[in-house]
Amino acid sequence: MTTSQLPAAGAGSHEGRSPGRLVWLRFRRDRVGVAAACVVLFFFLIALCAPLIARLYGKDPYTRYGQREEGLLNEFGYPVKPNGGIDGEFWFGLEPFMGRDVFTQLLYGIRTSLGIALAATLLATATAVLLGIAAGYLGGRWDFLISRFTDLLMAFPNQLFFVAFLPIVATLFVDPREETPTWVRVASVVVVLWALGWMGLARILRGVTLALREREFVEAARVSGASPWRIIRRELLPNVVSPVLVQATYMLPNFVTTAAALSFLGVGLVEPTPDWGRMFAIGAEVHRADITYMFFPGVSMVIFVVAFNLLGDSVRDAYDPKADR
Template sequence: MTAAIEMVDVLDEPKAIEGRRPFSLAVRRLRKDKVAMVSLVVIVLIVLMAVLAPVFAAVTGHPPNEQYRDIGLTPDGLPRGPNGTFWLGTDDLGRDILVRIAYGARISLLVGVLATAITVVIGVVLGLAAGFLGGITDTVLARLIDVVLSVPFLLVAIALVSVTGPSLTVTVLVIGCFSWASVARIVRGQVLSLREREFVEAARSLGAGDRRIMFVDVLPNVIAPVIVYTTLLIPVVIVTQATLSFLGLGLPPPTPDWGGMISESQNYYTTAWWFILFPGLALLVTTLAFNLFGDGVRDAFDPRADRT
């Protein structure tokens, strides 16, 4: 009888509510977003294509910069269409488009990740300093952010690359050092709403310095919008790099590059549709996948926001 009573008491006890961290909840919501998951699969496939670019070259037997003028061009000197030897056709110099697209993915992803990392680091540090320290620091940094946002970025990037010469390092630095202002403004706005909260006052009362409070107490509370903006910034950087290459200010030839390939195909779009279609499709699919995944990340961190 006693054992039965104890069992009834245990069954009557309310179940403990298991708490979940906001990040864990966001990941759980993201996993239920079918569009975001499909976009993530596409991004993974693009990354694999970039990593396995030498495998594509080995399987086809076509190095990315090798010119096959005998078998890669028609008797009239025009690119050859997709066939058993060149699966996606050739370009105006008889090079394999498939292999060059795979190697071009390396350039686009590398520039996208590195330039975005530089942008986020600069923007987060300056935004934290402006929002938390306030006073003259906030005034100076806020006006600096306004100045950078008012500068026509693409024109300045073209001017700088024209002076210094096209290279991977210059492209990454130019994009990274002129794109941080938007991140800084977002972080500054978030920090301004957090610096007077109770947990900040508690940290101050315990003797914590400004640097520790900014990076240990405040930064984790603004990391969510930074993650969302980062996922949406990568495709913007990829398109910017492709634009510079299209204008002849990206990586120097014969480096495989999607923007450069699209630029080279301008005179052949009526006679060699594959020459412009496949590099343009690679750029479109990549940017679209990152944008859709970024939308999913945004909705996961803020489930009240409606997808547009």
């Protein structure tokens, strides 16, 4: 065999790999991260397919089965059968007083909560990217104005202002003397979560951009005559993907729990819209007589939040393998 016929040294073992490919390989080796990603994907599939699952199941989250069929609820409004009325017909039992199916309530509650949280996360992330990078790269007066505005919003006690601002935002859409439609309540929750949820990521991106704008590749682009927008789009944005993805994986479950808390307090979504927080509110009222009703929404939310936080840790480790978990 001649020298020209010998395989190239390291061929197949040292293939050029893009940074994204390396991140994916590191993430794939993290069993905890992969398992968490599967759980998160499962929840999103449930949210997406909730109407189809309910149709196959043969029930919906609005019908009062306990009112239609005799013997399902006792005189106090609680399921007659043990464990909250769980049987082959009602897999997760019946809702006390109303007699609605808990399984479909949970399906649509997950759909509602994840839809609100996803919309708020996308809006908050886009706002943080725009303002954070603009403040870090433009500097000067722009940095001062954006930073002071960010500091002002961060000074608000979030939970208190979530509760205080939500009714105010709702009045921007409808007359306060009229009944508030469901879409207005959903839009109000999304707007409030977005308006008070982007500041932390914006400050992180500002700091990252301040460090990046002094790098050689940014200086080279500036010297070559590239416009600030082109530098931000072509040079800075690809280098802030890591903190954006990591922070977004922490932001979304936080929005889920916040939206549920607003509904629990009665200022978010209300009857008859299925929602995680509303289920918790009912569970808090009936926990002494029917502890089973609280079990399913409680366990599902804990599993989702823990899985998403573990996913965020795994994504962070994949982008920065030298960081300690």
